[in-house]
Structures are given as structure tokens and as C-alpha cells.
Amino acid sequence: MDTMQLGPWTFTPADFSINDGAQRKELEPLLIKLLLCFAREPGRIVSRQELVDTIWQQSYVDDNAINRAISELRKALQHPDLSQSPIKTHHRKGYSLQLPVPIANGKTAATVAPTVNSKRKHALAWWLAVSTAVVSAIAVVVYQFTAPAPSANNTTGADKLQVAELAIISQQKVTWFKGIESRPLVSPDKQLLAYSHSQSDGKIRVMVRKLGISAGNTLQEVALEGDDKLYSLQTWQPQSRNLLLQVVNKDGSNCEYQNYDFSQYPQYQVTRLTQCNGLVLGTAQVSADGQWLYYSKGSGGMYSSNALLAENLNSGTIQTLVAAPSAGFGVTLLALSADGSQLAYSLMPESNQPDIYLYDPSSREHRRVASLPFPLLLLALEWSPDQSSLLLPGGDAILQLNIRDKSRRLLKLPDGIKVGELSLLSDDKAYVSALTAGSTTQNAMQLVKISQPFDAANRQISFLHDAAGSALAMAVSPVDASRYAFSANWTGGWQLWLNQHGENIQLTELISNEQPINSISWSGDGRYIAFVKKGNLYLYDTQRQQLITKMENNDIGQPVWLPDDSGLVLTRIQGNSQNLWQLDLISNELSQLTFSAGSFAQYNANGQLLYHRDGKLYQYGDGAKQDIELNSSSDSNLMAIWLHQGQRQYRYSMLGHIEQHDASTGVTQQTQLPYQVLALHPDPHNPDQLYATVFVTPELALEFIQWQVATAD
Missing domain, CATH: 2.130.10.10 (YVTN repeat-like/Quinoprotein amine dehydrogenase)
Structure with a gap:
């Protein structure tokens, strides 16, 4: 007698039954047909019309009949070992079976992960x-x-x-x-x-x-x-x-x-x-x-x-x-x-x-x-x-x-x-x-906007996008508050996108793979967007709408524009060392800045170069003895990285904590978000607004x- 394994259930169509070893349930023929339809391709969304054509085979079927059949099958498949509904409803699309079904050669057809919805709850994984x-x-x-x-x-x-x-x-x-x-x-x-x-x-x-x-x-x-x-x-x-x-x-x-x-x-x-x-x-x-x-x-x-x-x-x-x-x-x-x-x-x-x-x-x-x-x-x-x-x-x-x-x-x-x-x-x-x-990097990260982050009574958190896939890095244009660049895997691979007045525009058509675009930096005049993918440096010219492959060394990370836009400070990994280098855009020459280690470079409000080494923040002098230690981490729950935006300095943790220190007033504020924070992106135009990359549970x-x-x- 042929059987199928549906999660905890053994499904025997010829016997009109499902069995988990402890109990056996007989299903009426309509439910058997319905279950067979879903089990052929577990995880695939089956439309209501397809169900009508396959199961009822009539020109018209009352919606209540479909709803009742789905409800009865869902109830029959409930099991103590399942914490989710065995049949998922996809609004205006149809239904899918959320249980695995073994296929030929002993492999298992896995269920399809649901489309990311910005209103769903998130976990701390x-x-x-x-x-x-x-x-x-x-x-x-x-x-x-x-x-x-x-x-x-x-x-x-x-x-x-x-x-x-x-x-x-x-x-x-x-x-x-x-x-x-x-x-x-x-x-x-x-x-x-x-x-x-x-x-x-x-x-x-x-x-x-x-x-x-x-x-x-x-x-x-x-x-x-x-x-x-x-x-x-x-x-x-x-x-x-x-x-x-x-x-x-x-x-x-x-x-x-x-x-x-x-x-x-x-x-x-x-x-x-x-x-x-x-x-x-x-x-x-x-x-x-x-x-x-x-x-x-x-x-x-x-x-x-x-x-x-x-x-x-x-x-x-x-x-x-x-x-x-x-x-x-x-x-x-x-x-x-x-x-x-x-x-x-x-x-x-x-x-x-x-x-x-x-x-x-x-x-x-x-x-x-x-x-x-x-x-x-x-x-x-x-x-x-x-x-x-x-x-x-x-x-x-x-x-x-x-x-x-x-x-x-x-x-x-x-x-x-x-x-x-x-x-x-x-x-x-x-x-x-x-x-x-x-x-x-797949279907696990989303970008959020946080208004009034340190005012618990008035704080608002909203998701920037409601799309299937992940969005990771982002940066707001320094000259136009209505534009931000971001990376997303919405088309089968990671690409650079531009949001302009609420409209998303895909800027690149890079080779699709799992390697994300994980660093984005705008030039001060707002013309160029620098980003890194697979250790290679790219520039996107927003005026000419042209992608420029700048460096293909497979060792580049974290580009930061010089204050005069004449070049970039980069993190490079060579052999067993990680240091800061400066790239001159005119000559394409690289010069090494640090010699004992360095990463996460940035410029403060006074135009001074700052960088991180072993959980400490330094002000750059000569890349060696003249560098000045500014901060060392005292809280092991917070990322040992300080982000500067004007007179404000930020830190964050994966538990959702965000800390802000205002150098002009000396005031430090803290808050905790209901999400896990993977990256923080300060808004250069609005000190009362932050952007963050948060984790979404796949x-x-x-x-x-x-x-x-x-x-x-």
C-alpha cells in the first residue's frame, strides 16, 4: 500500500487515512483528493481556481464549499508536534501545504518559506x-x-x-x-x-x-x-x-x-x-x-x-x-x-x-x-x-x-x-x-525607519519595504533627504537600488549570487555611490547613470569618502592583516594608512579620520604611535563600533539596544527596540530619525x- 510522509503524519490515500503511530484518522474522499493535490508540490501556492479545476471539476463552486473543505483538512492535519498551521493561507493567492513530502531517491521536498511581510512578528535568532x-x-x-x-x-x-x-x-x-x-x-x-x-x-x-x-x-x-x-x-x-x-x-x-x-x-x-x-x-x-x-x-x-x-x-x-x-x-x-x-x-x-x-x-x-x-x-x-x-x-x-x-x-x-x-x-x-x-543573507533582513527613537511615548517604527527577499545596507543621500541607496536581494541576486521620492529603482545588474552588497557610501556632493560586493569596489555615477568597476582585488571592504570627495578610505584584508588604505580616484593609487590593524573608518564632524581596532575607537594620526585612543567598549552586549553623524555618536546591540551620545550636550540616551538590530544607519538630515537593518525570522x-x-x- 503506497504511503506518503507528511511531517508527523503517514498518509495512505488508498486507505483514506493518516496515521502518526499513536492515532489513525479516516478522511472523506474530498479531503483525500485535496490533500493529494497539495502533496504533489509541497510549499507551492495552489490557487482557488486550480482547486476548483482539479478537485471539484465544475464551472462554478461556492466559496463557502472551498473554505469549509480547507478548514476541515487543516483541522484533520493538526498535531501536537506542529506549532504552525499545516495549510497556510496566502491572501488573494491561494493555499500551500507547510509539511515536507519525501520524493524519489529518498530526498525530501522542502516547504517553501513564506513571503516576507513587513507586519509579521520577528524573532531574536x-x-x-x-x-x-x-x-x-x-x-x-x-x-x-x-x-x-x-x-x-x-x-x-x-x-x-x-x-x-x-x-x-x-x-x-x-x-x-x-x-x-x-x-x-x-x-x-x-x-x-x-x-x-x-x-x-x-x-x-x-x-x-x-x-x-x-x-x-x-x-x-x-x-x-x-x-x-x-x-x-x-x-x-x-x-x-x-x-x-x-x-x-x-x-x-x-x-x-x-x-x-x-x-x-x-x-x-x-x-x-x-x-x-x-x-x-x-x-x-x-x-x-x-x-x-x-x-x-x-x-x-x-x-x-x-x-x-x-x-x-x-x-x-x-x-x-x-x-x-x-x-x-x-x-x-x-x-x-x-x-x-x-x-x-x-x-x-x-x-x-x-x-x-x-x-x-x-x-x-x-x-x-x-x-x-x-x-x-x-x-x-x-x-x-x-x-x-x-x-x-x-x-x-x-x-x-x-x-x-x-x-x-x-x-x-x-x-x-x-x-x-x-x-x-x-x-x-x-x-x-x-x-x-x-x-x-536570504530572506532574513529588512530595513526599518525609526522616528523619535529615544522617546518611548512617541517612537514610531516602520518597515521601508514590503517585498520578498532581503535588504541589508543603506545610506541616505547627503544632499537630498528624499533619496537613499540600499542593497536588496529581490531578483535572485544582490543589487544596488535607489529609493527616490518613494519609488524603488534598480541601479545595477550584477551577476546574481549569494554574496551581498554590504557597504554603501555616498560622496559628499551626492553624485557617486560607492559600494562593495565580493570584496570588489564599485562606483555608481547617479548623473550619468553608469556603473564603474573600480577595483577587483577581492580584498576590499567598508568604503568611506574623503571629505573633499577626491578618494576613499578602504578596509583591506591582505594575508593575515586588516588595515586601512586610501584610494586616490584620479591616479587610482593606493596608500596604506594603518599598519597594526584598522577597520570601520569614518569622519567626525570636524573632518578627523576615526577608525576601530580591537573594540577601541581611535583618532588617526599616523597609523601608529600618534593615533589617539578615544573610546574603549565597557558593555559586552553592545557592538564595539561607534557610528558618528554630526555631533552624535551611536552604538547598538543585537538584543535591540541603541545608545546615542550627543557630544555638544554630553547627554547619553538609550532605548531598546522590539527587533534584533544588525546594523544602524543614521540619517544625516534628521537627528530624530534613524534607519536600521533588523533580523526577520525565516x-x-x-x-x-x-x-x-x-x-x-
């Missing part, structure tokens, strides 16, 4: 938000494994890159909650699955599920959540069922590392381990004996470099294992081997080309096992079951690093499959998330996949 904020903040391209990689023709040692094509022999969607389901973590005994769930009402919780549910048993999950707290999933302690979480108050007032003992699942015991200093880009790990907590910590603010610390949970003493570099993210991901004898970690220097290290707690020795030759924002670091290698998922491939001989193997995934996070069940089975640095589920090596070179 922990890991996705961190990644998105970082990608947009550094304004430097983050490549997946499709970027230039070492040649596979090299023959020996660490230079050797083997390539293996993976064939997916099984793929199944395993979560159905609305929102973002990410960071799958299988417990060391392979009995529990923990994952992060960002909900559309703004909550972030952690779900813990028992694996290996037998037929007839209802799926049971434990939710770790709180109305005023964000629950960040960290790691499992080796050889135990102890789960490490970071719990942060939404207002940033308190942060703790907590241990959840699930040895008697579904019951659990909670133990507070130690305080933390707010959001960091990275994960923490408890040692196998429970004596040490390894974690990364920045010197100040979200963008400052992270050091690797080890805290003794008995005595409270803290050791610095790796000092924070002068620039870059520093230490991010941590992963203890199954026996707890080795700690793997990634070190992100200025170039954002990660180095992978092993730390031996017994000998206190650090050993570098890989230095990746291309920029990559890693979201996962996983040990192989035999502890012989590390796995680094990166979009369309998984990089496997042998820790003994440092050889590398690239496991290429089939077209259409992306993996950004994974947790192994065995050598060829894993729970995965499609969350990648590239996916953060739909993202976990999957279980099994593979086999198809070919190897």
Missing part, C-alpha cells in the same frame, strides 16, 4: 543572528567552500586535498516548528538530540528530544525556555548527558553558563556554573571531569577579538590559554574530543581565514592542524567518531581534517544540499542544519541525512 551581524559588520566577503581552495593535485601532507563526491541515500526533515531550528547536537551516548529553536514571538529556547522513538510512541520533547531570557545552546559534556547552555536576560542585565543534567530524561537538574559577560561569537565546553569550563571572551563588545579562557569551576580561577589577537574574531568554536583529551578550536585572525588548533589540557600544548587559505565563517566544528579527524561543514561541502598527518578531504554534497551545522550519529549519518553564512528546519561516498579522486 541566536546563532543565525550572530553570524548575520558579523558578516554584515565586517563588510568583507565570507566564502563557502566553493571559494578558491587548495589544489587537489598536490600530493603530500597538509597540502594534499582529496575530493570525494557524496551521494545522499536518505534525507528526512525531523523538525516542524515555525521559526529557525538550528545547532543540532547529539549527546555522547547517541540517545538525545538537542537543538535551538527561535520562535516568531521573539523567544529563543532549547529543545531536547529522545532519539530512537519506536512506532506507536508519541514524540516527546523537553523545552528549556523563559519569557525574559534567551537560551543559547552550547555543547554536551563528553561522556555524559550534561548539556551546557548560556542563558542571557533579554535586557542584557545578566548572563550565566548553566548545566542541565539529563541523565534521567525527561527529568533534568539545573546547576549554575558561572557568570558570563554577554554575547560572544563562539561556543563553550565543559571538560569531561566537569572541573573546567572552556570559553571565549572578548576584550569589549561584540566585535572585539576573543581570547580562549579556562575557568576552574571549583576555585573560580581563570587561565588565559590563547590571548586575543589584535584584530579579527579570535577564538570562536570549541569542541572536545569524545574522551575529553583534546580541545579543538578555531582561531579567526584579521583575514578571517580560520586556523584550526588542538589543545592538550594535560600537556598544555597547542598544535595547529590547519590554516584555511580562504575566508570562511564557521558555524560548526565536529569530531569524527574515531577521533582521528575534524569535520568543518561549509555550505555545499564538508572539509575533513586528519589530525595525525594534517591531510584534507573535501566531501562534496549533491546539488541543492547545503550544510552549515552538523552532529554525527555515525560515520555516515548526521543531523544537520542548512544554516550557513550564505543563507543568512523558516529553517533540521534534517537527518545518510550518505555514501560515490567517487573519490
